[in-house]
Amino acid sequence: MNFEALNDYISSTPLTWLILTLLAYKIGIIIYEKCNKHTLLQPVIISYIILLSLVFFTNTSFEKYFKSVEIIHFFLGPATVALALPLYNNLKYIRQLFLPIIITLIVAGIFSVLIAVLLLWVFGASTVTILSMTTKSITAPIAIITSEQIGAIPSLAIGFVIITGIIGALFGSIVFKIVKIKHETSKGFALGLVSHGIGTARAIEISEKAAAFAALAMGLSGIFTAVFLPVIIEFLKDFISF
Amino acid sequence: MLKGIITLLIFQFLGECISIVFSLLVPGPVIGMVLLLIFLIIRKSSFKSLDTSVTVLLKYLPLLFIPAAMGIITQVDLISREFWAIFIALIVGTLVALAFCAKLMDYLTIRKENKS
Numbered sequence: 001m002n003f004e005a006l007n008d009y010i011s012s013t014p015l016t017w018l019i020l021t022l023l024a025y026k027i028g029i030i031i032y033e034k035c036n037k038h039t040l041l042q043p044v045i046i047s048y049i050i051l052l053s054l055v056f057f058t059n060t061s062f063e064k065y066f067k068s069v070e071i072i073h074f075f076l077g078p079a080t081v082a083l084a085l086p087l088y089n090n091l092k093y094i095r096q097l098f099l100p101i102i103i104t105l106i107v108a109g110i111f112s113v114l115i116a117v118l119l120l121w122v123f124g125a126s127t128v129t130i131l132s133m134t135t136k137s138i139t140a141p142i143a144i145i146t147s148e149q150i151g152a153i154p155s156l157a158i159g160f161v162i163i164t165g166i167i168g169a170l171f172g173s174i175v176f177k178i179v180k181i182k183h184e185t186s187k188g189f190a191l192g193l194v195s196h197g198i199g200t201a202r203a204i205e206i207s208e209k210a211a212a213f214a215a216l217a218m219g220l221s222g223i224f225t226a227v228f229l230p231v232i233i234e235f236l237k238d239f240i241s242f
Numbered sequence: 243m244l245k246g247i248i249t250l251l252i253f254q255f256l257g258e259c260i261s262i263v264f265s266l267l268v269p270g271p272v273i274g275m276v277l278l279l280i281f282l283i284i285r286k287s288s289f290k291s292l293d294t295s296v297t298v299l300l301k302y303l304p305l306l307f308i309p310a311a312m313g314i315i316t317q318v319d320l321i322s323r324e325f326w327a328i329f330i331a332l333i334v335g336t337l338v339a340l341a342f343c344a345k346l347m348d349y350l351t352i353r354k355e356n357k358s
Contacts, residue, residue: 021305021309025302025304025305042304043304043305044305044308044311047308048308048311052312052315055315056315062312062315062316066310069309070309072306073306073309076310077254078247078251078254079303079306080271080272080275081257081271081274081275081278082250082275082296084253084278084279084282085278085282085288085293085296087279088279088282088283088288091279091283097350097351097354099350099354100347100350100354103346103350104343104346104350107346108343112335112336112339115334115335115339115342116332116335116336117331119330119331119335120327120328120331123324123327123330124324124327125324125331126320126324128320129320129324129328133335136332136335137339140303140304140307141307142272144310145271145272146269148269149267149269153313153317153320154310154313155310155311155312156313156314156320158310158311159311162311163332164332164335167332167333167337168340171337171340175340176344178341179341181344181345182348182352183347183351183352185347186347186351187344189344190340190344191340194339195336197303197304223275223276226268226269226272227272230267231267
């Protein structure tokens with residue numbers, strides 16, 4: 001038996017990491033469902049921890065890992081396009097509250113980026129961290145491609161995206177109680193705008209209408225950020241370099 | 243389902259082409275998303291094959307960003323150096339943004355209700 005050839009095959013075929021990644025995610029789903037879908041036990045977090053330890057203990061480089069599972073990464077593009085459908089399905093709600101939605105989208109969308117950037121700047125974070133923070137409130141696929149576009153670090157950006165989603169989902173209800181929010185639609189819209197998909201999943205527990213407004217906010221803010229952020233950053237870069 | 247997948251890929255392709263030919267800063271897939279949205283608005287409905295592909299794709303959306311997310315192993319130094327700044331910006335930034343956004347939307351909604 002040729003164990004050496006077998007070993008070579010296992011360590012060189014993309015199948016190894018592809019299977020491990022899918023398996024880790026499946027384990028994540030099983031644990032998540034067994035634990036009553038607790039926000040902190042999202043499948044992505046469990047699989048992330050499993051895979052990080054595997055990559056770490058096998059001393060695999062990120063480049064090698066990424067090459068093996070690039071086929072999964074490829075589907076982010078079609079998935080971004082796919083976000084048009086939930087947005088389309090909830091578009092009818094825009095007519096009901098057109099001005100509140102548009103004003104909140106623009107004002108609160110800009111505010112949520114500015115407050116995070118300001119805090120980072122006050123505490124002396126580096127430019128690349130600040131750039132990676134600007135996409136923290138939009139849905140991960142759009143955050144990845146937008147952060148690449150503006151010269152941020154996509155992996156850092158996704159980390160910020162996931163954590164922002166979890167904080168919003170965990171503490172949203174408490175925050176809404178403290179500032180006395182009356183309408184479910186406002187709660188849903190805020191969850192979708194600030195905490196994207198994870199916030200939207202949380203909004204489903206408030207009501208169907210809250211979830212619809214969350215999905216609407218998530219879709220609109222994704223487009224809004226992807227369209228304007230790169231232009232603003234480009235402008236600022238020119239401005240600073242002169 | 244194949245028709246749905248083809249639709250998504252074609253719109254992504256169109257989006258990327260438009261982004262390149264006009265040297266836009268907007269990522270191609272986002273342009274594809276907007277084009278698909280316009281297409282659905284004009285068509286006035288979706289179709290079953292597209293519904294199925296979108297449901298499957300979005301169901302496993304978090305899986306799709308794991309490859310890119312694993313790049314965090316190359317950023318350990320940066321994170322440990324700026325841990326507290328990141329920590330505060332994420333926690334405080336998110337909570338304040340949530341309160342501000344919900345309150346603004348609530349205020350505007352109530353004002354609109356009172357008007358009509």
